[in-house]
Amino acid sequence: MTSRIGLVLILALPAVWARSADGLLDVVITPNNGMPALVKPGESFSITSKSEATFAIQNDLGTYPVAVEWAPLPGGRFRGTATVPDAAAPGAYAITASTGDKSDTTVRSVYVLSEFPESYSVAHVSDTHVGSGRHPRPSEAIVQDVFNAVNATGAAFCLVTGDVTENGEVEQYQNFVKLLDTCTLPTFVVSGNHDRKALNYENFFGPDAYYFWFGNDGYLGFDTKDFIVADDLSPQVNLLYPYRRAIKPARWAIGFSHRYEADMGMNAQLTLFVDDPLDHFFFGHWHREARAHEKEVPWNAPGGAVPYTVTPAAINGAMRVFKVDANAITPEPTQKVAAIE
């Protein structure tokens, strides 16, 4: 079914919340500010929703109703394909779902881009550990400095690879989302072991695994859980292979996750490092730089072993930028951008 709403209807809507009042995802599951859509005017993006709501994207410059073609998903959810109007100006947009008298808005969920450059840089932040008291300076202040530094990089977007909270508490997620929303770049989040408390991560950010395109490059984010790393019993196995296949035509296929361990689940290893090896893999978790011998996964894959880059923890004031162009994926040195005392 195709749905359209007009600008008049949008203006008539009651006051909207960013997500639900407690910060949890509400009607709109994806895109969200941890998994935004990157599109050019006239292009389409995918929506996962709890209902066949009417949708619009909006920012200070305008509000644009978006037409959505819906298909049902198992579990009572819906997947829609939405098209960004040609008139939408480049910039960050909130996505708003309206159903009956209810409205749900998630900010920084759609980024309209005029082009996808062939050469660009990406910021990598990991292990923000919001809510931790491990340093004299509050974790929120440290992480704010890190995101301020991210904003100054001129990167195309930012990967945030897990342990976003200290121990997965709802209040910590709420504070993390507030910090995340100070980022002026699109932010792509995956969970870490510290984020595992019931289904809090999923309630704030939705899918554990996903992929997206930036121009001709494919990025695949996945979950490594909290004890048995990238557990083979996880239904994530259903996703990794089709997602890897989906970005197979990419110029570069780049993976990102919270952690890499040599003994992580074999399905993830075989899918991403052996049978159809990624071109590069970014992660955190270690809270340190890689040592001299820690450069690539040890599998002897077709085309060579998968190189990896670990970025030290943001809670210790660190972040990294890597450059992507036609010739290479080039991690730059770690930047220390925040004091911890």
Add this chain to the structure above:
Amino acid sequence: MWNFSLVLISVLAASGEVAFLAGTEQEDRCVHVLSVETGEVTRVGLGERDGAPVWSPEGDQIAFSAQYPDGLGIYVIHYPGGTPQLVPAIGTWNQYPRWSPDGSKLAFQVGGLLEASIEVFDVTKNASVRYGGEAKGLMRPVWEANDRLITVGIRGLPDELTSGLTLVTENNTEKTNRSSDAYTVWAVEPSAPLEAVAFESNDGGDREIIVYTARSGAVDVSNHAAADLNPVWSPDGQWIAFESFRGGTRGLYQVKPAQLLVKTIAADPGYNNWSPSWSPDMTQVAFITDRSGSPKLAIVDLASGETRLFDAIPGDHAAPAWRPKGK
């Protein structure tokens, strides 16, 4: 939407028991046993990140891994009515338990990948010993005979890894020529009559199901451009159930290796089906499906194709294992 469970519950005149995992997350995953006839579910595990349940050949015990203070331990529970008992082991990160054909021993993997080794718990001696001497890189053991294991042997240590089939006895390891060291194998499974061994391999460019017999050598029995995974032999050793992404989602298929005949068990482009386990009489297959939006136990009748979905059992489900008949 029609209620799948209620419609089909009366169609299948099923019996038997299926062990499986249920939990909200890895942290509370617990072994349960379902009475297929009554639908009654009994919690038998620890709920401490329990691993896949493995029935003893007689069907009177279940082995599974679970978290304990030192790491991951192997537990055994007598069924019905027992309580989980920790298997004494040398290592502290133990998984993939597998019973010997006579039920007298339990092999398991200690550690992971580069450091992985094999221990065997002797039920009568109530003690575990290391198998394969000091060899490392031995994973996911299965029994080829009561005194001999087949493992996934990691080649090219420490940094040019592939894997192949490695035979392991108490004191020795022996690489086999059943697979090529140029590729990477996983999920090795011997047939019940112990005449053939099936395994996953990326020999051919993508993941395929390979069957090795002494007479025919290694044969690709699934042969598809999409990944084929997780071979599970039927109790009579004539068929292999396996998972494949050939339909766009993860689906269940079966192949008769002698004829290279592939049939669909349960596959749908709208959802995933995985983790097959044959009923002892081979008329049904238990599996996991996300057709209702989250992973749930289901049983399909192979003759009619009708499926019973156990979506009323709380939590996400995983790793079904049909209880064998025993003697």
